[in-house]
Amino acid sequence: MLSPSLAAARQESGLTQAGLAARATLSVPTVRHLEAGRGQIRSFLKALAALELELGGRNLPPGAYLGARLADLRHRRGLSQRQLAALLGITQPTLVALERRSQGRLSTLEKAFSVLGAGPVLLPAGTSLPFYAGVANASVVHTWQTPKDLLERLYLVFGPFDLDPCSPTRDRAAAPVRARMYFTQEDDGLCLPWHGVVFLNPPYGRELPRWVAKAREEVVAGRARTAIALVPARTDTGWWHNDIARQADIFFLRGRLRFGEGVQSAPFPSALAVWGDDALIVQSLKESLPPCWHQGTDFAAR
Ligand SMILES: C[S@@+](CC[C@H](N)C(=O)[O-])C[C@H]1O[C@@H](n2cnc3c(N)ncnc32)[C@H](O)[C@@H]1O
Numbered sequence: 001m002l003s004p005s006l007a008a009a010r011q012e013s014g015l016t017q018a019g020l021a022a023r024a025t026l027s028v029p030t031v032r033h034l035e036a037g038r039g040q041i042r043s044f045l046k047a048l049a050a051l052e053l054e055l056g057g058r059n060l061p062p063g064a065y066l067g068a069r070l071a072d073l074r075h076r077r078g079l080s081q082r083q084l085a086a087l088l089g090i091t092q093p094t095l096v097a098l099e100r101r102s103q104g105r106l107s108t109l110e111k112a113f114s115v116l117g118a119g120p121v122l123l124p125a126g127t128s129l130p131f132y133a134g135v136a137n138a139s140v141v142h143t144w145q146t147p148k149d150l151l152e153r154l155y156l157v158f159g160p161f162d163l164d165p166c167s168p169t170r171d172r173a174a175a176p177v178r179a180r181m182y183f184t185q186e187d188d189g190l191c192l193p194w195h196g197v198v199f200l201n202p203p204y205g206r207e208l209p210r211w212v213a214k215a216r217e218e219v220v221a222g223r224a225r226t227a228i229a230l231v232p233a234r235t236d237t238g239w240w241h242n243d244i245a246r247q248a249d250i251f252f253l254r255g256r257l258r259f260g261e262g263v264q265s266a267p268f269p270s271a272l273a274v275w276g277d278d279a280l281i282v283q284s285l286k287e288s289l290p291p292c293w294h295q296g297t298d299f300a301a302r
Helices: 002-012 017-024 028-035 041-050 066-076 081-088 092-101 106-116 148-158 208-220 238-244 279-288
Strands: 053-057 120-124 161-164 179-182 196-200 224-232 249-253 270-275 292-295
Touching: 002 028, 002 041, 002 106, 002 120, 017 028, 017 041, 028 041, 041 053, 041 106, 053 066, 066 092, 066 106, 081 092, 081 106, 092 106, 148 196, 148 224, 148 279, 196 208, 208 224, 208 238, 208 270, 249 279, 270 279, 279 292
Parallel strands: 161 179, 161 196, 196 224
Antiparallel strands: 053 120, 224 270, 249 270, 249 292
């Protein structure tokens, strides 16, 4: 349940077990154990953090930390600690350690998720559960890969991109985006110079503002010619006001995207921000993209 999800998330990031171990400061056998459903919750959460993921649950109430959220769900299910401990086949002190300190074995956590019907899901770090609740039934959310049909429309304008600086893989055949060059988390595309025509669908966690700022800066500095970012249309945020509004051509997409293999629509509106374009590109995008509302960089002139 959780352990295959970890393995899948690691593979999606293009990391080996050794690579994940190094990044999470865990031993390779520990990672191997975690992926087999053994080991400690603490190590599991460390491994997730190294993948920029966090553990949520479709039915897990919000709370300060995992144990507290499980305790809340237990209350909502009308179970006492003694009753749940019996259902899990553990002692009450073991359940107390889980609820108070999120401590214990990964197998206990898996069982607790299962018995309480928490609906485990791996989320990008920094996103709150209610935000993504209901996005997917899968235990690993693949749903924010750029939808293929949107990419096809962009290829009509740009051809294959020169760079995807935030790709899950460098394997051309497996990469969701057609590009000549890929940077993965291992490369850290945020710290490398970009070039040419760049497409990014950045991680939607805490780092999102940095990706958006970087896209604008790379174009302003002349390293990238054009940058196209698929972002949530969060027009109230600082990053939107600082780096998108008036700085980029914005194409607000009508309706909600169905990311990747997602069966449900995204719980947020999306937009494409384009820095470093010209009138011809804007016109071509207007013709190729699905219905959208275009906002140019210079309000007065357009
Ligand atoms: C929203 S997904 C987009 C994947 C793909 N580019 C697409 O458009 O479908 C964001 C990706 O960024 C990758 N990522 C996260 N941090 C990164 C970093 N510092 N450098 C490069 N890639 C990163 C993640 O592995 C994840 O695959």
